[in-house]
Amino acid sequence: MDAGTFLGQLLLLVGQSFWIMFPAYVSGSAAVLFKGKVPMDFGRSWRGRRLLGDGKTWEGFIMGGLTGVFAGSMQQLYCTYMNQPSFTAFDLLVVGTFDPAFFASMSLGALAVTACLSYGGLVGDLMKSFIKRRMGMERGTKSPLLMDQLDFVLGAWLVTIPLFPGWFFRVFGIFNFIIILVMAPLLHRAVNIVGYRLGAKKEPW
Ligand code: CTP
Numbered sequence: 001m002d003a004g005t006f007l008g009q010l011l012l013l014v015g016q017s018f019w020i021m022f023p024a025y026v027s028g029s030a031a032v033l034f035k036g037k038v039p040m041d042f043g044r045s046w047r048g049r050r051l052l053g054d055g056k057t058w059e060g061f062i063m064g065g066l067t068g069v070f071a072g073s074m075q076q077l078y079c080t081y082m083n084q085p086s087f088t089a090f091d092l093l094v095v096g097t098f099d100p101a102f103f104a105s106m107s108l109g110a111l112a113v114t115a116c117l118s119y120g121g122l123v124g125d126l127m128k129s130f131i132k133r134r135m136g137m138e139r140g141t142k143s144p145l146l147m148d149q150l151d152f153v154l155g156a157w158l159v160t161i162p163l164f165p166g167w168f169f170r171v172f173g174i175f176n177f178i179i180i181l182v183m184a185p186l187l188h189r190a191v192n193i194v195g196y197r198l199g200a201k202k203e204p205w
């Protein structure tokens with residue numbers, strides 16, 4: 001493979017990886033914007049520390065997740081109408097498994113996959129906060145081991161793999177995993193710096 005072909009393949013992989021994970025990136029960024037009030041742990045503590053803390057709210061979870069599902073649905077509609085088969089990632093599974101023609105160009109399966117990625121990312125964020133609280137770290141502190149950067153990716157995978165393994169392993173190849181794990185911290189950093197400058201986020205991480 002010559003250098004030009006290699007670079008082209010790499011760019012395509014980066015683009016596809018970003019496209020597949022997009023609902024999870026959107027739900028996480030949107031949760032911050034909703035600035036909820038009702039903590040998901042309802043203020044409850046366990047062994048003297050908050051279960052999740054005030055940084056995890058029902059409004060952020062529900063509305064952030066819906067925003068991610070909306071983004072994924074827009075991606076799906078774009079693929080259908082623009083006839084972009086190489087990017088119709090969310091519909092692969094559904095062909096032949098369950099597709100009750102929910103909507104002419106949007107299957108129920110595609111919607112379910114999108115919801116898994118979107119809410120899965122937020123579940124990863126909750127797990128991270130749970131672990132931080134158990135480690136005695138206050139809300140908003142920087143976590144060790146890239147936890148703040150990778151929680152979304154790992155959560156989305158953890159929820160989507162058991163529910164849609166067929167779809168998942170058809171869409172994700174080994175290079176997608178690598179690229180997503182490398183790209184997530186960079187994206188996270190970029191989005192957070194912008195959010196921080198715009199005043200939507202208290203800390204730049
Ligand atoms: N947020 C929310 N609901 C969620 C997730 C996030 O309301 N489910 C909002 C909160 O206002 C939160 C902000 O987004 O403070 C930033 O999110 P994040 O960095 O994940 O939370 P932290 O405040 O840093 O708390 P933690 O230490 O638990 O990560």
Ligand code: MG
Pocket residue numbers: 140141148205
């Ligand atoms: Mg934080």
